Amino acid sequence: MLLSFKYKLRPNQQQSQKLIQWLDMLRANYNWCLRDRIDGWHQQFICGDYCDLRTQVEITPLTCGITKGTQLANPWKEGGGKAQKEGYKDTSPKRSASLMQDANLQELKEARPWYQSIDIGVLQSIPARVNESFNKFFKGAGFPKFKRRHDFKSFSYKPGRIKIKGNKVYLPKIGWLRFYNSRVIPEGFEIKTVTIRQKVDGWYISVRIENKDIPRFPVIPDSEIKTITGCDMGLGKLVYLSDGSAIDNPRFATHKKAKRLMRIRQRRVSRKQKGSKNRSKAQLRVSKLHNKIQQRRESYQWDVANRIIKRSDAVVVEDLQIQNMMKRCKPVKSESGRFLPNGQSAKRGLNSSIADASWYALTQKLEYLAVKSGKKLYRVNPRHTSQTCSKCKHIDKDSRNGEKFICTNCGHIDDANLQAARNVKVKAIETYKLNIVKKIKSKMVRRDSSKPVQLNLFEVELYERSSVNTLPLKGKRRVGENPQGKQLSLWDI
Ligand SMILES: [Zn+2]
CATH class of the missing domain: 3.30.420 (Nucleotidyltransferase; domain 5)
Structure with a gap:
């Protein structure tokens, strides 16, 4: 069974600065990889034709030139790693574009030593991410876009890299971070991919956990x-x-109160000077309100x-x-x-x-x-x-x-x-073609007798009581003995 749990992180100031730094560096790398893929495609796109057979471009495989396009050198796999393992069948001797970019990370780290402060697994996830967005493009989504600061807010660790202990989580190259342990990870579950995400109100961590022993519910035929x-x-x-x-529709964003509050906050942004600190503060308040509305709706x-x-x-x-x-x-x-x-x-x-x-x-x-x-x-x-x-x-x-x-x-x-x-x-x-059982509406039937009997309006069923002692011992007035020895009537209770 594969589940996903979300927690809010509590990084200290140094840690959150580091996280922001990482995001910026990773974003730069993402954009570089994307540019490389696009340029690679343009170089192979000769005379408006990207069929490899007709253009006879060198070192391109017989598959689509777009998927494999990159300008990096050494497109051939050198025997090592997985290829050397027994029983592993390598279908293509050529590296795919994302593998080429992956191999190029070594050079990146030499040219820009500050990239060494990032965990290698996180860094490797970037070419894979570019590749994924290209795959989506080939399946009909839009062309991959260059990321700006506002739309690149997360990065992920590979499975088995992080540890969780109580209310602390260990992220490689960042250290132990505190987090709000709002729900306990059940026993027997293994931590898979972990994603760190920045939101308006702070940092969040979403942990995918898996337990292969627990089967998924069988789908009902x-x-x-x-x-x-x-x-x-x-x-x-x-x-x-x-x-x-x-079921009611609370209209979280479009009811009168929310609309009014949003209008006021947006007006406050528009009246501040462009590029000023006050404007960004006001903008933060707007995005916090958006965030709140979204959380409520969710x-x-x-x-x-x-x-x-x-x-x-x-x-x-x-x-x-x-x-x-x-x-x-x-x-x-x-x-x-x-x-x-x-x-x-x-x-x-x-x-x-x-x-x-x-x-x-x-x-x-x-x-x-x-x-x-x-x-x-x-x-x-x-x-x-x-x-x-x-x-x-x-x-x-x-x-x-x-x-x-x-x-x-x-x-x-x-x-x-x-x-x-x-x-x-x-x-x-x-x-x-479903077989749905039709519900039969049952009519209201008197259950206590076979024949309906009309009770007289003033006829009340009375239970005879033999003596006072058998009266239920309930209520304060019945506790203790009767001092006067007076017989209690039914109405004294
Ligand atoms: Zn009709």
Whole structure:
């Protein structure tokens, strides 16, 4: 089982200065590696053609020139390390770009001795990180970007490098750091990769721990799913569930109070002189508020996700394209070429509400919890879920009127959002062919007698008491004996 625990670090002043220094140096190295890869690609990109066979560029393998592009010398693996081990099959005699950059770290340390103060594992993770971002690019993500100080905030140690003892953690080349030991690492777990991250309110450490003896929960097969909950994400309420309940949306960033506070703090930034210390102080206050809002949202979403997952064997959500939902309205032009109002100003408010609800993050949490507890999360196409009548399956845009849903075909009346949640559930059952047990609503039946008996309004069942002593010894007045020897009546108690 692989888990991830997060703690807040308590570095002293020297240590936090060192951490900041490391970040700067690592960032410089990251940018250098990225520049090297880009230049390498441009050199192989001859006459607008990057097919190696046609351009006949030397020392490039027959694979894509982009992945392997770097300007560093010595692209061949020299027998050593893993290659010498028995049974290890090396598929390519050539080093990949990230391996070449990795080998080049030796020279970097000689040229810039201050890099020796960084742990080697951390330094080696940088070319790997550049490589990873290129791999993502080849799979369809954006082109890797050069990192600036604000978007390079973390570095990681390789497995088995750090030690934890009580409320102290040992980071190689930095030393023992104190941290808030908010949750104990369970016994038998091994510490894997450790990431140090700088946030507005300090440094954090996230520890990945693994215990191979504990198996992951087996995922429940489709045939065994008995109960299922459909979810429809919304703004008025955060989640509408198919059983008719809904979960509140606290609007952490867009409720009136938060918006006002944010506006005030941002105004304070804008009125300070550019580049001044006061401005950066004010800016810090803005980012602290952002951080606080985000932390609140995170914690709330974990709570919500837990509540939803616990309900049933499986959960269904809509596969929303949130990026498309948050697109700007298309500009409208009149015949004379002037721009007409296109409703963007109203859309802006909606967009910020959508961003605040962060449905995607909630879905991710649902997915994580589902895997962790051996349950299942289904995604269905959101098409027509809010326009279909759950009774007669009639699809009509006009059926929905704001919060209300009135079917134009059969006249079925329902809450529009709850209706949609029910449709999502039905859609999942149909697309994945699930066998859901239907709940039979039991009628209220008198249990105490076979025939209903009407009790007289004034008829009260009385229990006879033989003597005072058998009365329950309860209440202060019953404690001790009766001094006058007076017989207590039932009402004296
Ligand atoms: Zn209908």
